[in-house]
Amino acid sequence: MAQPFFWYDVMTSDTQAAAEFYAAVAGWQQRDGGPGYTIFTADGIGIAGLMEVPPDAAAMGAKPAWMGYIRVDEAAAACAAIAAEGGVVHKGPVTIENIIAFAVAADPQGAGFLIAQPLPGMPQERPVPGAPGTIGWHELMAEDWQTAWPFYETLFGWTKSAAMEMGEMGVYQIFRMGGEDAGAMMTRPPGVPVSYWNYYITVASVTAAAGTIAERGGTLLLGPMEVPGGQHILQALDPQGALFCLVSPGQ
Numbered sequence: 001m002a003q004p005f006f007w008y009d010v011m012t013s014d015t016q017a018a019a020e021f022y023a024a025v026a027g028w029q030q031r032d033g034g035p036g037y038t039i040f041t042a043d044g045i046g047i048a049g050l051m052e053v054p055p056d057a058a059a060m061g062a063k064p065a066w067m068g069y070i071r072v073d074e075a076a077a078a079c080a081a082i083a084a085e086g087g088v089v090h091k092g093p094v095t096i097e098n099i100i101a102f103a104v105a106a107d108p109q110g111a112g113f114l115i116a117q118p119l120p121g122m123p124q125e126r127p128v129p130g131a132p133g134t135i136g137w138h139e140l141m142a143e144d145w146q147t148a149w150p151f152y153e154t155l156f157g158w159t160k161s162a163a164m165e166m167g168e169m170g171v172y173q174i175f176r177m178g179g180e181d182a183g184a185m186m187t188r189p190p191g192v193p194v195s196y197w198n199y200y201i202t203v204a205s206v207t208a209a210a211g212t213i214a215e216r217g218g219t220l221l222l223g224p225m226e227v228p229g230g231q232h233i234l235q236a237l238d239p240q241g242a243l244f245c246l247v248s249p250g251q
Contacts, residue, residue, distance in 0.1 A: 002157040004177035005138055006126070007069040007116065008048040008199055011062070012240045015050055018064075021216050021238050022050075025209055025246070026201050027133055042133025045125055056091075064242035066199050067104075068113055068138065070156055075101035075117040078155070082115070085151050098122070107151050109143040111195035129180070130202060136247045137200035138183030141192060145173055145185035148195070164228065198235070200247040206232045207251045224251065 012018040019038055022028050028040040028047065038050040053062050072078035075093035082089055082105050090112075092103025098121030106112045127134045142148040152158050152175075161174040161181050174184045188195060203209045206224040213220060213236050221243075223234030235245045 002159070002176070002178045003071050003073075003155075004182065005068045005135070005199075006071045007046075008066060008135055009069075009114075010048065010050055010064070010066050010238075010242055010244075011053045011057070012050065012064040012238075012242060013053060014240055015052055018238060018240055018242075019050055021218065024216050025212050025218070026203060040133075042127060042131065045127045046123060047127060047133055047135070064238070064240040066197075066242055066244055068135075068197055068199055069100075069102065069116040070113060072115045072117050072156075075103055075115060078115045078117070079103050079105070081155055085154055087151060093117075095119075107142075107148060107195070109148050109195040111140060111142065111148070111197055113197060132202055132204055134202050135199050136202035137198075137245075138177075139198040139200070139245070140183070140185040140195070141188040141198065142185055142195050143188065145171070145187050148185060149173065149175075196243075198243070198245045200233065200245040203246050203248050205251060206234045206246045206248045209246050209248075210234055210236075226251075 019030055028042060031039050031041060033039040033049055036051055039046045040048045079089045079093055086108035088106045090104045093101045095101045098119055100116040100118055100122055102114055102116040104114055158175045158177050161176050164172040166172050170187050172184050172186045174181050176182055210220060210224050217239035219237040221235045224232050226232050231247055232251050233247045237243055
């Protein structure tokens, strides 16, 4: 069975400002998730978390950023498999009692992600896919997507879907983490120095959201623009410098 992304965190330098920003842009509500942790919700269902950049990560130069969690059956075994396939486990497994056992990792080309084993006390309710506030797309900007692909296929059971030719930008390889298209991989453009994951938050209108981003101190990097299939996207930085992306069914 394919193992999907199922949770997301933004690590930031100003949690109050970031909470207000994403409430305005993504329409998320908030609830307490324990010491130092805020949970973003949509229609009462948890979508993502908010926390300060951990001191140990900050000491290593970590900046505000979004990270996604891939569900696994057993965290320690997943860590061993990541290492065996050429990835790196930076931290963990760490157990949050009755919630998850997680680890911070990177693929062989350096793109960071987390793995997490749900524990019996973890809330099981999940949002309706495609609803506003959910994560609607996952995009890997790889050093070389073709050599990055086997790592995810082997460890998490993902499967290839359509491949889109994008001219000078190369191939955009769509993949599934189960029955539906859920993301894509491509080779990062020249000049982009590192591999990384993008996570696209679903909103009603990226055009309207672009205005809110500007009003709230964010910086637009790309878009709004239409992509194949009729959806519209944008990429931006929040006021603390974390890269985030939005997607909407229309403009």
